[in-house]
Amino acid sequence: MRVKLKIGENEKKFINRVNELTGDNVYRCYQCGRCSASCPMAQEMDLLPNQIIRKVQMGQEEDIIGSKTLTLCASCFACQGRCPKGIDIAAVCEAIRHLLEPKGKDFWGPDDVQPELAKELPQQVLVAVYKKFAK
Amino acid sequence: MKDDGKKKRIGVFVCHCGVNIAGVVDVEKVAELLKDYPGVEFSTDYVYMCSEPGQQLVLDKIKEDKLDSVIIAACSPTLHEKTFQSAAELAGLNPHQVEIANIREQDSWVHPDRDKATVKAVKIVKSMVEKAIQNEDLEPIKVGVFKKALVIGGGVTGLQAAMDIADQGYEVIVVEKEPSVGGKMIQLSETFPTLDCSQCILTPKMVEVTRHPKIKLMTYSEVESISGFVGNFKVRIKKKPRFVDEDKCKLCNECADVCPQIVPDEYNMGLSFRKAIYMPFPQAVPGTYTLDMESCLGTLPIRCGKCKDVCDAQAIDYDMKEEIIEEEVGAVVVATGYDLYDMKALGEYGGENYEDVLNGLEFERILSASGPTGGKVQRPSDGKVPKNVVFIQCAGSRDPENHNSYCSKICCMYTAKHAMLYKHRVHDGNAIVFYIDVRTGGKNFDEFYQRATDDESILYLRGKVSKIFKEGNKMIVWGVDTLTGQKVEVEADMVVLAMAMTKADGVPELMKKLKISIDGNGWLAEAHPKLRPVESLNQGFYLAGAALGPKDIPEAVAQASAAAAKVGALFAKDELMHAPTIVPVIEELCSGCGICVSMCPYGARTLNAVRKVIEVNEVLCEGCGACAAACPAGAAQQLNQSDSQIFSMVKAILRG
Known part of the structure; x- marks a missing residue:
């Protein structure tokens, strides 16, 4: 399928908001892919970290909404630590999650956690995750 | 054959080249076996013959044993023939008595078997001994130098070369086919990576060239033919009639005001119009109008003739004729530049049919303050400011x-x-760039590219565009972003194609006249891609700039200065030494059939129709031997490479 690439008012609003929240400019990314190569969760992701950035560059908010990548990002900062342009990719994911919240795109609540897993995990982790991905 | 009854005293020096040769060939055995070969007076081996002590060994032995010829069994003669020739010369031996037997590239490097390689090495050295037996002392041919240079092309490369030659104190003629110098660079808006205004940095050079007392500028002119040889060329230059006297023209523009003929303006890439009588651009050098007779309505009063009527300075002369000017020069710098690949060739991008699909130079004109829109970005079709531009x-x-x-x-x-x-x-x-790789090697180049993405938020998409078509007043661009795997469609207001650089129009024909070889793409071929990058194989011709292949301004300018330095080195001598290993004619054997004339790639041989023999221009002859191989009578014998020598060499190899 051919995607119509449009960078109009809405797209620019989205891109600018991500830039504002991260204090950076996503167009600085030249798509070398080192973030994706570094990411410990990349093999589980449907969009690689560099592709998330690319989709922001292209203003394709809709494609990002449904992506598992946002919930899989553990904010370990391996990406940012190795990015040759020093872009904080984890912060970009965080910013997108923040922007998607009002749109009812929440990801994870207590019901989504298997009881056995909930028993094993430290409470702090669960609270942090619920907070991060709260409904 | 040399047959004066005097036996030669030949020295053989076998090099180990570390393990390069000795690792495969038994060098000691080679030296030993050669000792008793007829003609050989002395034979030895040494670890590095090209080293200082190695050369000293050769030098000492020549004196000690009164050797009159030496064979160095080592690497290819392209590497160290000169080294040993000069060493021999120091010992008082004629350099043409030095022979190199190549037992490295042609033996040790290509054979694994020690015994067989050693046998081959012995054969190679013996064959060179046979050749040396008949070698004669030769003296270099001396020729005078005409210390004046011709520069073909008046772009930034040609101008720089001309300035640098002239500043060394030599006279220069610059020939430019267009009405003004400046080339492609004068059409550019700003230059990367500094964003200097192109005109601002080039026009001072253009003015400097016109004012330089050693430089003669010939615009609207073309090189018709060049004959002769290095240091002594005869050039015929065709000066096209401008129909305007450069000295009288006062640049009042009244002629252009009254001219009724409107044609596309070349300087603005056809994005605006000019009159048939015109000045290419305000800073044109020389500052004069030119009447383009092909576009002119007619000079007879009944047809038009208006421009002449209004010219108060009486600068317009309809009777001006094409002139042929002859000049003598010693060296030629070829700086013929490039052209852009024709957009017609890329039908799927529609550059030929859609006004809003532009090539890079057209967009330069749109960006330029002196361009058709005064530097305001407007698209050609309707003058609107494009909001989405695809590159x-x-x-x-x-x-x-x-x-x-x-x-x-x-x-x-x-x-x-x-x-x-x-x-x-x-x-x-919005600016969107489709690329397949971004290659920004060069000082401050990648930083410039990153500035474009970082500061200007330019979206770079990786993929080649498949097609462009028009829908309403938009250009629809079909492409892909291979990094996200999406086929994309962009509605653009304007598209700019970074068209390939290609050989300049007419260059292959001109190079044929100059006997300068070109490669498969039409770029000029340098004598050596690394070590002789601004020289042609045809002596006396130097090459510079984009005519050699795609390059940017700093690189072209550097090559221009390099070519000028080469010209300076040539002119610093009062006499040139030409290799004497030429192919003269044995007149008693020559029937004047002329086969060798057609074989000679250098034009060195001519048939004397009266005497019915071939005459050889010694300076033009490069000693390639094509004529010697072709001559049915054996009248063309190369010095120190005669048929008799070749037969002896072959016999030595067959005998073992």
Whole structure:
């Protein structure tokens, strides 16, 4: 399928908001892919970290909404630590999650956690995750 | 054959070249076996013959044993023949008595078997001994030098070369086919990576060239033919009639005001119009109008003739004729530049049919303050400010199957510049660049590209565009972003194609006249791609700039200065030494059949129709031997490489 690439008012609003929240400019990314190569969760992701950035560059908010990548990002900062342009990719994911919240795109609540897993995990982790991905 | 009854005293020196030769060939055995070969007086081996002590060994032995010829069994003669010739000369031996037996490239490097390689080495050395037995002392041929240079092309490369030669104190003639010098650079808006205004940095050079007492500028002229040889060329230059006297023209523009003929303006890439009588651009050098007779309505009063009527300075002369000017020069610098690959060749991008699909130079004119829009970004079709502009890199480059296999080198940088300058002028516009690689090697180049993406938010998409078509007043661009795997469609207001650089119009024909070889793409071929990058194999011709292949301004300027330095080195001598290993004619054997004349690639042989023999221009002869091989009578015998020598060499090899 051919995607119509449009960078109009809405797209620019989205891109600018991500830039504002991260204090950076996503167009600085030249798509070398080192973030994706570094990411410990990349093999589980449907969009690689560099592709998330690319989709922001292209203003394709809709494609990002449904992506598992946002919930899989553990904010370990391996990406940012190795990015040759020093872009904080984890912060970009965080910013997108923040922007998607009002749109009812929440990801994870207590019901989504298997009881056995909930028993094993430290409470702090669960609270942090619920907070991060709260409904 | 040399037959004066005097036996030669030959020295054989076998080099180990570390393990390069000795690792395979038994060098000691080679030296030992040669000791008793007829003609050999002395034979030895040494670890590095090219080293200082190695050369000293040769030198000492020549004196000690009164050797009159030496064989160095070592690497290819292209590497150290000169080294040993000069060592021999120091010992008082004629350098043409030195022979190199190549037992490295032609033996040890290509054979694994020690015994067989050693046998081959012995054969090679013996064959060179046979050759040396008949070698004669030869003296270099001396020729005078005409210390004046011709520069073909008046772009930035040609101008720089002319200035640098003239500043060394030599006279220069610059020949430019267009009415003004300046070349492609004068059409550019700003130059990467500094964003200097192109005109601002080039026009002072143009003016300097006209004022330089040693430089003669010939615009609207073309080189018709060049004959002769290094140091002594005769050039015929065709001066096209301008129909305007350069000295009388006062640049009042009244002629152009009354001229009724309107034609596309070449300087603005056809994006605006000029009159048939015109000045290419305000800073043109020489500052004069030119009447383009092909576009002129007619000079007879009944047809038009208006321009002449209004010219108070009486500068217009309809009777001006084409002139042929003859000049003598010693060296030629070829700086014929490049052209852009024709957009017609890329039918799928529609550059030929859609006004809003432009090539890089057209967009330069739109960005330029002296361009058709005064530097305001407006699209050609309706003058609207384009809000979405797509830039396409590698248009016609890196496409061996359909277009050009090479990378045009400057497009990544100028596309980044284009997108940046566009955003400087249209703040709310979107610039999208389709690329397949971004190649920004060069001082401050990648930083410039990153400035474009970082500061101007230019979207770079990785993928080649498949097609462009028009829908309403939009250009629809079909492409892909291979990094996200999406086929994309962009509605653009304007598209800029970074068209490939290609050989300049008419260059292959001109190079045929100059006997300068060109490669498969039409670029001029340098004598050596690394070590002789600004020389032609044809002596006395120096090459510079984009005519050799895609390059940017700093590189072209550096080559111009390099070529000028080479010309200076040539002119610093009062006499040139030409290798004496030429092919003279044995007149008693020559029947004047002329076969050798057609074989000679240097034009060194001519038939004397009266005497019915071939005459040889010693300076033109490069000693390639084509004539010697072709002559049915054996009348063409190369000095120190005669048929008799070759037969002896073959016999030595067959005997073992």
